[in-house]
Structures are given as structure tokens and as C-alpha cells.
Amino acid sequence: MQTITLALVLLSAVLISAVIAQIVPKVSSPLVQIALGALVAIIADSRIIIEIEPELFLVLFIAPLLFHEAHEADKTSLWKNKKSMLSYAIGLVLLSAIVIGVAVHALIPSIGLAAALALGAALGPTDAVAVSSLKHDANIPPRQQAILQGESLLNDASGIVCFQFALGVAVGGVFVAQDAILTFLYQFIGGLVLGIVIGLIANFAIQKVRNLGLENTTFHVLFEVLIPFIAFLVGEHMHVSGVINVVACGITMSFAKRNLGPSISRLNIVSSSVWRVAAFALNGIVFVLLGTQLPTALTDGFKGIDAGPLELIAYILIVSIIMHSTRFVWSLLSEWRSDVEKHIKRSTKQRARSAAITTFAGAKGTITLAIMFTIPTWITIDGSLLHFPNRNLLIFIASGVILLSLILATFIVPLLAPRKLPDTIGDSKQKAQNNVAILRNVIENLTAQQNDDNRRATSEVIRRYNDRIKRIVESENLETISDLHLRIKALQWEQDYVWQRLEAEEISFKDAYALIARYARVINMLERSQHRLPYLTKRLRNALNLARRTLTRIQKMRRQLPSQTPTETQVINRNVHANAISYAIERMEEEMTISQLPSEAYSRLIVEYQTARAALLETLPSITSFTRREKSIEEVLREALRLELEAIQSAYEDEKLSWQQARDLRQNVALMQIDLNDQL
Template sequence: MEVLELILCIVAAVVLSSFLSRFIPKVSTPLVQIALGVLFAQLPFIPDIQLNPELFMVLFIAPLLYLEAHEIDKSALLKTLKLSLSLAIGLAIATMVAVGFALHTAWPAVPLAAALALGAALGPTDAVAVSSLGKEASLTQRQRSVLKGESLFNDASGIVGFQFAIAAAVTGDFAVGEATVEFIFSFIGGTVFGLIVAVIANKVFETVRSMGLETTTTRVLMELFLPFLLYLGAEQCHVSGILAVVAAGLTIRFDRTGIGPNVARTNIVSSSVWGVLSFSLNGAVFILLGMLLPDAMQASWDDPYISNGLLIGIILMVTGVVIVMRFCWISGMLRIARDVNTGLRRKMTFERWRSAAIMTFGGPKGTITLSLMFTIPYAISGGTSFPMRDELIFIASGVIVFTLLLANFLLPLLAPNHSGDKAAELIPITIDVLRATVEELTGRITPENRRPTLMVIDSYTKRISRLKQRIGEGDPQGFERLQIEALHWEKEFVRDHLAEIKADASMDKAEQELEVEACERMLDQIMNALRHASTDADANSGHTVSQVRGRLRMFQRRTGTLAKRTMSKIRHTTPLVSEDDIFARTRQLQVDAIEHVIDRLEEEMSHDTYDTEHCSALIVEYRRADGMLRSRPNMEGSAAAIRQAEDVKRESYGIELGIVQDMLENGDITRAQARALRRNIYVMQVDADSGI
């Protein structure tokens, strides 16, 4: 029962941290979780925490490393592989030796093997902690790739070194030659084991899929089971389970093969499950750190043989050794690196020194370090307690907190996020959201909703194309202004046509009613497009009046139409014109409006009001739209399909909001960017709910 209470408390703290981190974006989520862990530890019903080291390694490290290896950008990793491996292996070993000897020298009570174990545990960095720093810092793509690659590989090297150091501390015997042979065997054996299992897993999953036996439930459960199978299987073969997990994570690709809505739906569910699991496991580790800190501090604080000032000084010293070693190593690697064009070594300029500092503080310690320290056994051979176990965990915890604080507050100063054009920065993020929405809609296609869903997907595809054009334009604002002006030309054309229809007393009443209805709907579509264009471009308040007028006119027209239909039913007269007739006439009116706009654009090309290239590009767009409208047959049920498409569109806005929330929780976007994205979606959602 106590274990269940502990699990529930940890889960509650993780959930609470996900809410709190949204309101304090400048403080990293791990720091929030550590603070919550300290607070939860003071609750009277929290039981004493004693973790089984091996169980902790399997439950936390194996799935986290598998996910990290599987999700890393393979192409970016290859480009920075040399520097990443240098940091992951060379720097990890150097840090292990430097911290070990420095700690043993400064505090002889700590055995050298135990001090080396601490140094090995402080080798791995936590890229997840950096990504959750509120996105206040602006790291280059190369810097991010180096840090992620380092975090992946030095997890394995640090863990292997830690395990050998702990073995030496427990047995009291350490033979360099034998340890080297065991290290090589464990390294190569673990890698080969992971590759073999990955190949088998790819084959099994693809075979199951080809036979039509794959379901979302079985696929996700089997995928979650895989890292545990890898780790336990490798350990049974006396090779490195960690390296097996990493090798398999880099090789497995069954989730990236296969096409179709079922595969897309399964991949989306799998990604969501892994996202929740990753956040929960990372959060649980830091919550546990906070819970264990008071006991570790209390045991050391009350020990009359250990000076509290010494403990704090040791933490500062170890933190300094880690940072200095890291800065010197990165600076040296940047200095000896050769230019890809000239082949010469480049001098250390101010920017290169700053880059070294950014990558130094961009590698804080976190989940893996703490997880390794938890695996220190309570006793060594002979049954005696492991020397200085609580103190070592306390030192590691202090270093984690200090490096997280330094990364949290120094990175924004070293790499400030100078974003000149917020709207331009939002465009690629918006494209990612729209693409993810299209993928989700594709997975929801059924024979019943195929046509309306494809209509909505087509609208998303066009919107993505427009946004991509804005990225490539030298003057995207100029092209956008021309697009908005063209919409106003369409509006003027339809309004003039509507005035002519209403003024023509000789026209048949039914035909006149059909024309008026088509014009009204066309105007609604144009006003809707103008509102969305203004939203995407953060338009100035000059269009606000027209937007408000459009909404009022829309409400007035729909009220009038409802009144007409009601009176028609009361009088039992012939109903109003059919929706299919209105749809066909509206489409013809669209063709006429497009021809009018093309004529205006060709006329503007002879003037200096707008850029000629912009006019030419927009003419191509309108001609393409004209061709699509003319090629569509006048199918029965078109109006019904449009109504169904409106329902799908409302559903798609909910999907967009969910994707934005996922990106915010994953640290892919800032809170300000999430607010801007939500604001745009809310505007379009209101339009859809209003029937606009």
C-alpha cells in the first residue's frame, strides 16, 4: 500500500509540475519538479523511499534512452558526429578522471573508486533539461545537434564507466587490463545485440502489418515492451544493456514504414503515448530527487563528523571542475577543427568563444546522472555500508541543481533570442501545425466522410502552399498586401453585380432570388478570407471595421434567410431554391470574379503600384483556381458535401489546438508563440461556429 501511495504522489506531482511550468516559463521544468519533490517529502503520509537500483535502471533509464535514440535527427547527428563523439567519450572520460581525483584529493574520506563513479555519473548531459528552459535562449542548429548527439552517446559511455567504477568500489579490486577487455566486450557486445534485435523487430512488425494483424493497441504495447526486452536480454548475455537500447533505438524504423490511414493513426497514438511516458519518467526522476534531498541533506547535516560548509564547498568545487573541463575541451575542439573550405584551423574569435560558452552551459546534468546515483548499492562485499553513499548522492544532486540554474539563467544572456520578425518566425511553426493536422485528418478518413475530409485537407494544403510562398518571398508583406487587395477587388465586383441584380426589375423573381443568394454567399466567403488573411498577417486595425461589418451583415443575411424559410413553410408554398442550384451559381460567380481580378492584375502590371513579380505570381494562382473551378462537374450533393466539410473543418480546429498544446508541452514553441497560434485558430473557429 505504501508503494501505491508513493506512486500516486509522484504522479500527482508530475501533473502539477506540468501546470506550474506554464506560468513560470523562464524556470526550467526540472527545477520546478525538484521543488515540488522537496515539498511533497514534507507531507506526513509520504513513506520512506528506498529504490532497488537494478529496478530503477530498467524502469527509467532503458525507456528514456531508447526514446532519445529513436527520436534524434539522424542526418543532423551525422553532420556533427565527430564533435559529439569527442564530447561523449573523450570529455566523459576526462570528466570522470578529473572529478574523481579532485574529490578524492579534497576529501580523502571518499574512496577513489567511489569518487570516479561520481565523475562518471556527471559525464552524461540532459538535453531534455535544456529544451525545457522556456526557449528564452537562441541556439543554432549546429549547437543543438551537438548537444543532442552528445547527450545520446555519453549516456552510454558514462553508464559503462560508472558500472565499472562501482564494481571496483564494491569488490575493492580493479585490474586495468581485465577491465579494458570487459569494457570492449560489453561495448561491442551490447551494440551488436541491439542491432540484431532491431533487425528482428523491424521484420516482425512489418510482417505483422503486411498480414493485416497490426492494431493500434498491439503495436503500442509491443513498442513499449521493446526497450525493457532489450535491456534485460542484453544483461542476461553479460553485455551492456544500455548500449543495446541505444543501438536499437537508432536502427529501428518500423514506425516510419508503411502508408495508409491506419498506419498514420497508429503512429500518432504511439507518438502521444511515448510523449506522455517520457515526460512522466523524466518528471518522476526529478520528483524523486526532490523527495530524497531532505533525507540526504539531513543525514549529512546532522553528522557531527561531516562539516556542512565542507559539503557545500565540495559541491561548488565539483561543479567548477565539471564546467572548466567542459569549457576547455569544447574550446580545444573548436580550435583544432579545420575549415571545410580551406582545410585550415580557424582562430578563436569572440563568436567562437561565445559558442564554446553556450555549449558549456548548454549541457546541464539531469535525469541520467541522478538515475545512476540512485543505483549505487547500499552495501559492498562483506556486508558493510557503501562508503559515503548519501553524501555522493547529495553532491550529485547539488551539481545537478547548480548546472540547471546556470543553464536556466546564463544561456539567455549568452544566446539572447533576438527575434526581429515575430510573424516570420511563426510561419514555419504554423506550417508544422498544419501538416500535423493534415496527417491526423488523413488518418480519420472513412468511406462516409471521404469527400468532405478531402475538401478540408485540400484547403489546408493550399494554406501551407501560401505560407511556404511567404517564406521564400523577398518581400512577403508586399505579396500579402496584393493578395488582400485582390480580395477587395473580388468583393467590389460581387457587390456591383448584386446591386445590378437588385435593380433589374425585369428579371424573373426566382432567378433574381438565386442570384442574390449566390452573391450573398460569395461575399461571405470573401469576407471570411479577408479575416483569415488579416489574422495570419497580424493586419493593422484598418481592416477591423470591414471585419465587423462583415460579421454584422452575415448575421443580418442569415436572419433574413431563416425568416424567409419559416414563412415559406407556414404558407406551404414552394420552397426556396435548392442548395445545389445555389452552389452551381456561386461557382459560376467565382469564375466571373476571378476573371475580373486577373484583368485588374494584368492592368496593374503596367503601373508601379505593385511589384510585377507579385502580380505575375498571383495571376498564376488565380488561373489555377479558375481551371479547377471549370473542371469540376456539377455533382448532386455538392451542398451536402460542403456542410459536411464545415463539420470536418470545426473538428480540424480542435486538432490544431491539441497539436499546439503538445508542441508547447514538448518545449518546441514558447508560450508567446502558442498564444499567437491559438489566437489565429480561435478566430477561424469562431467563424466556423458562426456558419461563416
């Protein structure tokens, strides 16, 4: 029962932190969550036992978070900065362990050199969760962002291995340099290779299930969520680095071959939504748990130590200064080396600024505390059971340095790399562009979710969203990309379909030729218009739209008037034409997810094609079918407004919208929801 209570308390703290972050956006979420965690620990006291089992903590929280970070990482940037990234992940961790270890031993002689080196090794890794949270508060340059991300994904393994060897010596073991190097290489390279193998096997399994037609959204999402746990546990069982194993697996799975189509788009949307919620919850729980451990760690640090509070705080400050100074010197040398290799000329001040960003953005977090909690409380020396010397003091110093590094990262990094706010002239245009991006996101989601039952209603709602985009674009004079090339491709797809039916002898040569010739005439006309002046193209498009609307009205009038029964040939030709339109729609939906054209260009043309297909096949609707269609439109519109709210929140979390802009957009959606309810 206590476990359930603790889980509910932690989730409640994460929810509260989300609300506080909206009210006080200047304070980063990790600090708010740490404070809430400390408050939970103080209030709960002995009523709820809050203990972190380091191995379980790594499996339940760190493994899925690292997998998600690796899966979503920018592989191009990581590969481009691989030398610097590996130097931070391995070289800097080793250097930090030595420098901090020697300094702590000299500062506090009662702490043995091996134990001090263990502390230095634990303070080497940066926290991937803390690093990723900084990108929302500061405009970190791409190179520094790639280095920080890659470092945080890989340095856990080097820190853990160094810590284990130092701790082994501290409890009475013997340090052998050759064994240490071989063990490190085995764990690092073994974890890398095993992770790639597991990732390839997972991709193969997904592809096999998909080819058999057995895959659905539920299977894919659950399988993807399960993989990091399997990878970590297999890695630990094989005595390689579970952390490196998970990271390599996540990167490998991100290269999986993806088929195109609405069903795949729907799967990707659901998967990203699940991971977004899971990552937010796990990130929050990690920092809340860190906060719950700080009161105990800081309180126990005073027990059995002949030092006053000021002296203990001085220890934390000195260790923090040494840690940051070591990292700054390493970063400065790395920036200098990178400039020399790339023949870039920068002033010392510019290099120092970049080095300072990398230094303070490398915050420590739960990995460090989890490593420190693996220090045994009791050890056996010469057959006697003794307390581990200065265990509480070591954990106290580590906890203080973690907290201080997070505070410095939260307040100093935004000063070194402030986010660029839009100027007053471009502010209106930027807001319009953000709004258009949100509406495009809604269109893409609606397109992925449509099926045979709601296709007509979805088309109508998409048309309304296209109209909203058109009004915004025209009012702000935003640049738009011509969809003329897309229209030509769609007509060519229709031609391809007719040729396929002709080869299958499902249509006569005469009828096929008539359709193909018609497509060719329209394509030639559109291609000629590409080489004319823009205003002629615009006038041509307006004329085509007017002709299409006129033709549609005439067709409606003809359906309402008595007419002769169509011949069998006419029915076949009409069906072939309708099927050709359906084929073109399918191809457009496939390309919509990968094309550089904006989504409204595709959705606008898809709606036009769906309308044309309906005009070919539809009979005059009855009152009942009309009412049913209007009700279906209302349902899809409600879903669209919900998706729009989600897109607004995502844009706000990604710092693409300010709090004020997000609030204004939410109010607009709320007004549309009220208007929709009033119409019922």
C-alpha cells in the same frame, strides 16, 4: 495502495509543472519539477515511502526515454560529429573520473581514492532528459546540439562501467587495468551489436505482420512501446550495456522501410502522439523523482560528518568548479581540433563561447543519482559488517552538484546562446508563416484520418482550411510554390490508369484513346504555360478555374432537368474516368507525406478531384442526405479545430510560437468553436 498513491502524486506534480511552465516560461520545466518533487517529499514525509530502486528506475524510465531520443535523433548530425561525440562519451568521462576523484580525495582525505573515483565516474555522464529540455530555452548551435545529444545517449555506459570498477575496488576488490578495458569493450561493443540485431529483428517483425495484413495502429504503437523494455532486459541478461543496447536499437528502428499511404500516415500520427505524451510524462516523473530524493540525500549528508553546513556547501562548489573546468578545457580542445580539420578560422573568443555552451549545457541528472544510490549501505571487511565509509557524504556532494549543474544550465546557457526573436519588421510575416504551418499540419492529419464514411465532409473542411491559408498568404504576400507540376503529374496518373484498363481489356480502344487524347491535350496546354510569363500563367489558371466552375454548374443543371438515359458505353466511360480520378487521388495522398510541396497544394487538388468524381457519379441529393452531410461536416470541423489546438501547443513547446502568439491563436480557435456551437 501506496504505489498507486505515489503514481497519482507524481503525475499530479507533472501536470502542475505543465501549468506553471505556461505561467512562468522563463524557468525551465526540470527545475520546476525538481522543486515540486522536493515539496512532495517534505509534505509526504513518512506517509508515502519514496524510494528509487536504481535497476527498476533504469528499466521503467531511462530505457524508453533513451529509445525515443535515439529514434528521433538527427542521424546525419550524429554521424557528422561522431569523433567529437565519442571523445566526449568515452574520453571525457574517463578524464572526469580521474580528475574529480583525485581532487576529492585530496580535498577530503577521509574519502578513499577508489570511492572518490566512483564519485567522479558517476558525475561523468550527462543527462539526456536535461540536455533535450535545454533546446527549448536556448539557441544551441547545430554542432553543439549534435555533440550533446550523442554524448548523452552514449556516456551512460562508460560512466557506469567506470563506477562499477571503482566501487569494486572501494569494497575490497583489486583493480586490473586489462580486465577493466576488456569489460568496457565487451559491454559497449556488445550492447551496440545486440541493439542493432534487436532493432533489425523488430523491423523485420513489423514488416512481416504488415505484409500479412494483420497490422493495425494499436499493434504498431504497443509493439514500439514494448521494444525498449525488451532490449534493455535482454542486454542486461547478456551482461552488456542495456543503455547502449536501447540506443542502438532505437537508431536502427528509425531506418525501418515505410510504405506510403493514408493508413501509414495515420499510424505515424498516432505513434508520434503517444510518444509525445509518454515522453512528457516520463520526463516529468524523472525530474519529480529526482526532487523527492534530494531532501533525503541532502539531510543525510549532514549525519555523522564532522563538518559544518558552509564546509559541505564549499565541497559542492569546489567539485562543481573542477567538473566544469575539466569539461571546458576538453571542449575548447575539441573545438580547436574541429576547426583545424575543417580548415575553419575562428577567434579564440568564438571557440571559448562554443566550448562554454557545451560545458554548461552538459547538465547532470537522474542517471548520476541513480548510480550513486547503488553504493551499498553495508560492506563486509575481514568478516566484519561495516557501514560504507562516507556514503552519505558522497551522495550529498553528488546531489548538490546535480542541482547546481541544472541551475547553471537553465540560466547561463540561454545567456550564451539566446534564442533569436523575430524583428519588428518580419514579426507579422513570421506569425503568418507559423499560422500557415499549423493549418497545413491540420490538413495533413485530416487527410490521414479520412475514410469512405467521412470523405466528402473531410474534403469540405479541408477546402475551408485551404481558403484560410490562401487568405493568410495573400494578406502577408507570402511566397507560394506553383502546383502546376503536380497537376501535370495527376493527369499523367489518370493516363496510366486508363492504359492499365485498356491492357486488361476492360475498355475499348476507341474509348481509351478518347480519354488519353483528352488528358494529353490538357497536359500539353499546362506544359506550354510553364514557359510563359507568370502573369499569363495566373490568367490561364483563373480561366481554367472559371471554366471548371461553369462546367460544374452546367452539369448540376443537367442533372436537375429531364435527360435521356445514358447508354451502357457512356456509363462505362464515366466509371473509368471516375476510377482514374480515384487512382490519381490515391497517388497524391501517398506523395503528400514525402513531397517538398506544401500540403495545401495537394489537399487543394485532391478536393478538386473529389468534387469532379462526385460530379461524375453523384445523383441529385435529397433533403435527408443533405442534412446528414452537413452534420458530418460539423463533426469533422470539430475534429479539425481540436487538431489545430494540438498543433498550436506543439508549436509552442517547440519554441516556434511565443506565449502571446500561442494565446492569440488559441483564442481564434475558441471563437470558431463558439460560433460552431451557436449554429447548432
